[in-house]
Amino acid sequence: MPFIGCHVSVENGLEKAPARGHELDCDAIQIFTSNQMQWKGIPVSPETAEKFSAERNLHQITVVVAHDSYLINLASPDAVKLALSRKAFIEEIQRSQALQIPYIVFHPGSHMGEGVDYALRKIAGSLDYVIEQTPECHSMLLLEITAGQGTNVGNTFEELRKIIEYSVHPERLGVCFDTCHAFAAGYDLSATEKYHETFARFDDIIGLDRLKCFHLNDSKKPLGSRIDRHANLGEGLMGWEVFKRIVRDERFAALPMILETPGGDENFAKEIAALKNALINNEV
Numbered sequence: 001m002p003f004i005g006c007h008v009s010v011e012n013g014l015e016k017a018p019a020r021g022h023e024l025d026c027d028a029i030q031i032f033t034s035n036q037m038q039w040k041g042i043p044v045s046p047e048t049a050e051k052f053s054a055e056r057n058l059h060q061i062t063v064v065v066a067h068d069s070y071l072i073n074l075a076s077p078d079a080v081k082l083a084l085s086r087k088a089f090i091e092e093i094q095r096s097q098a099l100q101i102p103y104i105v106f107h108p109g110s111h112m113g114e115g116v117d118y119a120l121r122k123i124a125g126s127l128d129y130v131i132e133q134t135p136e137c138h139s140m141l142l143l144e145i146t147a148g149q150g151t152n153v154g155n156t157f158e159e160l161r162k163i164i165e166y167s168v169h170p171e172r173l174g175v176c177f178d179t180c181h182a183f184a185a186g187y188d189l190s191a192t193e194k195y196h197e198t199f200a201r202f203d204d205i206i207g208l209d210r211l212k213c214f215h216l217n218d219s220k221k222p223l224g225s226r227i228d229r230h231a232n233l234g235e236g237l238m239g240w241e242v243f244k245r246i247v248r249d250e251r252f253a254a255l256p257m258i259l260e261t262p263g264g265d266e267n268f269a270k271e272i273a274a275l276k277n278a279l280i281n282n283e284v
């Protein structure tokens with residue numbers, strides 16, 4: 001069974017997140033380990049780390065995933081911004097290590113006019129740098145597929161593979177498959193045949209063994225629109241069938257599946273229940 005859950009708030013302390021997840025019946029949660037709109041991150045104290053771990057065990061959250069700050073651009077052509085991004089990413093890795101978080105999901109980066117290949121090489125270089133600066137840390141860094149908005153890179157399987165290829169630490173890199181981003185990027189998942197085709201391509205180009213996490217979101221924008229707008233499951237242009245198929249797909253049975261849909265906690269609880277129901281009951 002996959003580990004189903006959602007993004008949860010860390011308001012009033014990181015250690016509050018597991019209980020919030022438990023209330024929504026999460027088996028996995030995703031968190032920001034610091035304010036995602038600020039450069040300055042605060043290190044995790046040993047007390048917080050201990051409380052977090054105790055709460056996670058108490059509330060039976062099997063997998064915790066961290067999401068990096070939206071300010072970080074590991075491809076930035078601006079030396080100052082690149083340095084800030086790398087430093088913030090190193091701190092993210094250190095906080096995740098303190099919290100024993102196995103996966104950090106991040107948006108690969110934006111080329112800002114310098115071109116795709118420039119960005120892919122820069123991102124791989126940044127990843128190598130942050131990995132080498134944190135030899136005591138073990139979290140896997142998961143490249144999230146993007147919708148390809150603006151100058152964002154990482155909206156094709158080929159681009160994600162290149163970043164992994166350019167890095168000298170590929171063993172630390174994996175992929176997070178955001179269904180809304182993939183759909184907006186042009187990967188159709190709706191019909192059975194398209195679904196199998198898309199994951200066969202993923203396997204060919206990247207390898208399904210690199211797939212470590214799903215973000216389950218429906219899309220408000222059409223296939224190939226390159227616009228990232230999350231919709232509630234079954235209420236967007238992808239439709240409910242896709243999500244039922246993903247949670248039931250045996251290849252993905254050991255993966256965390258995180259909702260980032262609109263509507264807050266009330267909606268998360270509803271969607272988590274619907275996904276778990278789809279898993280247990282074989283109704284169509």
Ligand SMILES: [Zn+2]
Binds near residue numbers: 178
């Ligand atoms: Zn996502």
Ligand SMILES: [Zn+2]
Binds near residue numbers: 181228
């Ligand atoms: Zn998104």
